[in-house]
Amino acid sequence: xxxxxxxxxxxxxxxxxxxxxxxxxxxxxxxxxxxxxxxxxxxxxxxxxxxxxxxxxxxxxxxxxxxxxxxxxxxxxxxxxxxxxxx
Numbered sequence: 001x002x003x004x005x006x007x008x009x010x011x012x013x014x015x016x017x018x019x020x021x022x023x024x025x026x027x028x029x030x031x032x033x034x035x036x037x038x039x040x041x042x043x044x045x046x047x048x049x050x051x052x053x054x055x056x057x058x059x060x061x062x063x064x065x066x067x068x069x070x071x072x073x074x075x076x077x078x079x080x081x082x083x084x085x086x087x
Contacts, residue, residue: 013068031073038066
């Protein structure tokens with residue numbers, strides 16, 4: 001059941017990001033801050049998950065959403081480099 005949830009969440013988050021619905025504030029943040037924020041969010045999810053006894057569900061959700069956001073940012077930077085823009 002967890003695997004099905006993670007797969008559906010993965011596809012849903014990628015579709016959401018590819019349709020350009022990322023908030024403007026997240027769109028303008030540098031990639032290194034996205035990486036640090038993702039690490040912080042995963043760590044916070046671990047701590048909260050242990051305290052609330054939902055560790056696996058919460059950590060899986062945050063990890064998949066963070067990974068989708070990081071992949072989207074990398075793809076957008078790579079597209080800019082391919083077009084010859086300075087990054």
